[in-house]
Amino acid sequence: MNVMKEFYCRVFQFGFKVAIPLLPYRNPxxxxxxxxxxxxxxxxxxxxxxxxxxxxxxxxxxxxxxxxxxxxxxxxxxxxxxxxxxxxxxxxxxxxxxxxxxxxxxxxxxxxxxxxxxxxxxxxxxxxxxxxxxxxxxxxxxxxxxxxxxxxxxxxxxxxxxxxxxxxxxxxxxxxxxxxxxxxxxxxxxxxxxxxRTVPPAVTAGTGADVIVHAVEAYIGGSTTKLTRRESLRAVRLAFKYLERAYKNGNDMKARRAMARASYLAGAAFTVSYVGYAHAVSHSLSGRYNVPHGQTCGILLPYVLEAYGAKIYPQLHALGIAAGVATIDMDETEAAKRFLKALKDLWKKIGIPEKVKELRREDIPALAAQADKEGNPVYPVPVIMDANELKRFYYDVLE
Ligand SMILES: NC(=O)c1ccc[n+]([C@@H]2O[C@H](COP(=O)([O-])OP(=O)(O)OC[C@H]3O[C@@H](n4cnc5c(N)ncnc54)[C@H](O)[C@@H]3O)[C@@H](O)[C@H]2O)c1
Ligand SMILES: [Fe+2]
Structure with missing residues (x-):
């Protein structure tokens, strides 16, 4: 990433972050x-x-x-x-x-x-x-x-x-x-x-993955507030506890209720604190190939988190505690790894694949340019990447 472009992105994001208390956010x-x-x-x-x-x-x-x-x-x-x-x-x-x-x-x-x-x-x-x-x-x-x-x-x-x-x-x-x-x-x-109640299992999985991606991307970004961090962690806690249950039995109304709440909380968090590159890349893919939004975001999230590296381990530690797979006294690296593993395990259990089979290699440059346009400078991501760097995620999910 060009240093000047990175500087511009961070200044833009800082402007929006300091303006949060002044902006007319409201709840329905x-x-x-x-x-x-x-x-x-x-x-x-x-x-x-x-x-x-x-x-x-x-x-x-x-x-x-x-x-x-x-x-x-x-x-x-x-x-x-x-x-x-x-x-x-x-x-x-x-x-x-x-x-x-x-x-x-x-x-x-x-x-x-x-x-x-x-x-x-x-x-x-x-x-x-x-x-x-x-x-x-x-x-x-x-x-x-x-x-x-x-x-x-x-x-x-x-x-x-x-x-x-x-x-x-x-x-x-x-x-x-x-x-x-x-x-x-x-x-x-x-x-x-x-x-x-009538949402079929594959849609329950994809939409539920979207909840987790909203909460995680909002939580690891640079524009969080005390409230959005709390909302993200609560959404992650609920989704890790209830998504698999809702997927396995759509009539489990306790799980459905918990997921409806988690969806609302994650929405409330990301509308203030934004999403990140899993979303920017996913939107380019769902627009081009008409693939489901949530599932595509879910596929991308582990790759995007791994690409950010150790910079986000403190946040992944907190998310790991919320997901019930890490403890407060655990080493940060170990906790981050556990969260990533738990995420991948959950995806396996609910049938979220690792690749986007519709993706064509020749489309990658144009799609990466679109993701760059959506993500930068708006999304306050932990590590800023330009179109060229974003291509890695398309190769990651290419079958
Ligand atoms: N506005 C936002 O903040 C925001 C955030 C994330 C995603 N999105 C957008 O939302 C769209 C995806 O929405 P979605 O994931 O909810 O899926 P969707 O609305 O596209 O629905 C997916 C499928 O599920 C079916 N369905 C929905 N409810 C059902 C029910 N109760 N019973 C049976 N079938 C049901 C629909 O008919 C459809 O075929 C994408 O365009 C995405 O970009 C918007
Ligand atoms: Fe989403």
Missing amino acids: EVLESVSKVPGLLEKQNIKSVLLVTDRSIRKFGITEPLEKLLRKSDIKVTVYDGVTPNPTVGEVEEARGMYIAHNCEALIGFGGGSAMDAAKAVGALIARPKCTLEDLGGIMRVWAKTPLTIAIPTTAGTGSETTVAAIVQDSETKHKYAIMDFPLIPDAAVLDPENT
Whole structure:
């Protein structure tokens, strides 16, 4: 990494770190069940909402109780169920068209990160009607009030219900990017683990891995606060205890509840303290090959942690204690190794592979350039790497 570029990155990150207490972070109002949603909308005198979801969630009947409750309360519900995993700009624009055509006044994102992000991105376009999503990509480009937005997660993974981010992809260029701004934090989130009961094991594993990657990347970065460190460690504690259980038995509601909580905590941590290169590299891969976000992040995390080396051993020690595999009096190197081993063991148990089989060698330079653009200077990673250095992670996961 060029010394001047590294200096620029660190100055940029320092600016954002000192600004944390001044920035308008907020938490959504947390509701325990969808039954509270009509009341919340009535309080705001909202008569028409757009529910953004995907076809399989609707097919499972997960949105039906809420749709019925809203109609009973004389709130008109228009449903857009065309969201696909890794939602596209085209889908968001289609949903925005429905929002306008049906005079909607609020948004409900009901699904995994894809549906919640699509709803948040619709909100960004409504707030800034003259802009494209591409114009709004990056940090703090929305700067306008979005419609009231309620996020209802049906996976325990992204934490989108509490984050500033909406991640979309351009289906032509395959470029996947984040829109990150404070108006995108949902106004309310319904955290009901019942909505995650039908998540199939492979999705439970991938989304659960995403929880751990959020917590770990937020914790080892240079922009943590006392609160985000605590949230990350609690998320890691819960996920190491309950993810395998939720994977093995989707009806284990104690495990599902714990993972829903872990997802929210990890989201709250990384929305303030950012993620790192596992995410930057993963976004380039999931955009190009349409591979699941969480699983790809999970595959990358051990390689990324190993590449940072001894610099992060103190943090890995603390994470090891939270994961229940290290003790406070243990040698730091030993504790870090134990955490890495526990992470790899957990991935094996829940079927997270070690390679991304879709990756093609000839794509690596372009993908690494994308990861560099996303990660630098924004992510306060322990060791800064440029596009050339980031290529190592693609070779690591190449089959
Ligand atoms: N906004 C953020 O802060 C943030 C953070 C991390 C990731 N993301 C983004 O979120 C997206 C990934 O979201 P995700 O991992 O939740 O997956 P997803 O929303 O793409 O859903 C994955 C699959 O699981 C299915 N599914 C979801 N809930 C289900 C349920 N209850 N029962 C049965 N099937 C169900 C979906 O239909 C889909 O086929 C990516 O685009 C990623 O980049 C956003
Ligand atoms: Fe993620």
